[in-house]
Amino acid sequence: MKGKTAWCMILFLLLLLIPLIALGAKIPDKESGPPTSSAAENRPPAPQSAASQESTRTSAVFKILDEPTGEVLTVDDKEFLYGAVATEMSPESPIEALKAQAVSAYTYYSRLRTQQKEKPDASLKGADFSADISSWKLYTTKAEMQKRWGSKFDAYYQTLEKVADAVYGQTLQEDGQLICATYYAISSGNTEAAKDIWGGDYSYLVPVASPGDLYASGYSTTVALAPQQVQQASQKQWGISLNGDPSKWFGKAERTSSGSVKNQTLGGKTVKGGEVRTAFGLRSANYTVTYANDKFIFSVKGYGHGVGMSQAGAEYMARHGSDYKQILEWYYPGAKLVSV
Numbered sequence: 001m002k003g004k005t006a007w008c009m010i011l012f013l014l015l016l017l018i019p020l021i022a023l024g025a026k027i028p029d030k031e032s033g034p035p036t037s038s039a040a041e042n043r044p045p046a047p048q049s050a051a052s053q054e055s056t057r058t059s060a061v062f063k064i065l066d067e068p069t070g071e072v073l074t075v076d077d078k079e080f081l082y083g084a085v086a087t088e089m090s091p092e093s094p095i096e097a098l099k100a101q102a103v104s105a106y107t108y109y110s111r112l113r114t115q116q117k118e119k120p121d122a123s124l125k126g127a128d129f130s131a132d133i134s135s136w137k138l139y140t141t142k143a144e145m146q147k148r149w150g151s152k153f154d155a156y157y158q159t160l161e162k163v164a165d166a167v168y169g170q171t172l173q174e175d176g177q178l179i180c181a182t183y184y185a186i187s188s189g190n191t192e193a194a195k196d197i198w199g200g201d202y203s204y205l206v207p208v209a210s211p212g213d214l215y216a217s218g219y220s221t222t223v224a225l226a227p228q229q230v231q232q233a234s235q236k237q238w239g240i241s242l243n244g245d246p247s248k249w250f251g252k253a254e255r256t257s258s259g260s261v262k263n264q265t266l267g268g269k270t271v272k273g274g275e276v277r278t279a280f281g282l283r284s285a286n287y288t289v290t291y292a293n294d295k296f297i298f299s300v301k302g303y304g305h306g307v308g309m310s311q312a313g314a315e316y317m318a319r320h321g322s323d324y325k326q327i328l329e330w331y332y333p334g335a336k337l338v339s340v
Contacts, residue, residue: 062113064139065127072127075139081106081164082157083139088183089311091156094318097311098163100327103337104309107171107181114178172328172335179204179335184304185311187213188259188286191331192306196256197274197285204335205307207258212316213302219312221283223298230280230296237279240267247291260285260306274305308332
């Protein structure tokens with residue numbers, strides 16, 4: 001344990017001392033799908049029983065509901081890695097970061113699969129989860145990759161093959177159970193604790209430093225809204241009617257230790273920071289808001305919910321010598337890498 005702790009401290013110090021170079025982390029655009037698992041974004045993770053772990057060991061395929069067509073695809077586990085990684089990170093990313101992404105995605109969706117076996121959701125029509133194949137949301141097919149990548153397909157697909165061959169069958173576990181291996185695009189410089197964002201307490205989803213994210217393209221963004229837009233969004237999201245001096249609409253913000261807004265005073269009422277993010281189209285809940293020149297300016301850090309592995313942070317670590325096992329150990333402290 002002492003050796004592991006010392007290594008983590010050394011890695012952290014090295015990350016902070018590395019020259020400030022622009023790494024240009026590739027972040028998926030809106031057309032290529034969200035940069036995080038929508039399941040992780042929209043609901044807190046659910047616990048997993050010991051019995052469900054055994055069903056994971058015997059599962060050979062994923063069943064995926066394609067939302068636009070209603071078709072349920074049957075995809076073997078290794079093929080799933082190709083389509084899951086492709087929707088989350090560019091094949092031009094460092095291969096060790098891609099491996100880390102593959103293990104995280106395989107763990108996360110294997111966990112969903114076992115949960116569906118125990119308590120099926122009728123709306124999924126027998127599938128383990130839903131996706132949008134043509135929009136590259138959560139999973140896509142080889143045919144879709146060929147259409148999008150064109151002349152780069154062969155090179156990109158070979159990279160995915162290398163990644164899948166290297167990590168196929170590997171999952172992250174705690175006490176013999178699959179962990180909730182959430183991930184997202186860019187942290188604010190520190191990851192968030194699951195209990196602060198969703199309310200669930202997970203020993204491996206705790207704040208860790210991720211300083212490489214500060215150099216990622218898209219780390220800082222701003223959203224400017226007119227008072228009328230804020231009024232309309234507030235009415236729609238919370239049923240709050242905002243009147244009077246706009247400069248007094250937003251009050252105190254309660255923050256997590258990593259900087260995201262947990263609770264925000266708005267129009268004299270308390271709303272959740274995650275809901276503010278949704279209502280006003282912000283990339284994360286780590287924001288500050290100011291009012292000037294008849295405009296609200298939201299200054300935002302990071303992209304995503306902030307819990308678990310930062311994809312930009314994983315790329316940064318990989319570019320500076322970390323392998324996928326070290327990346328996973330850093331972002332999911334205490335979780336064990338297991339080959340099934």
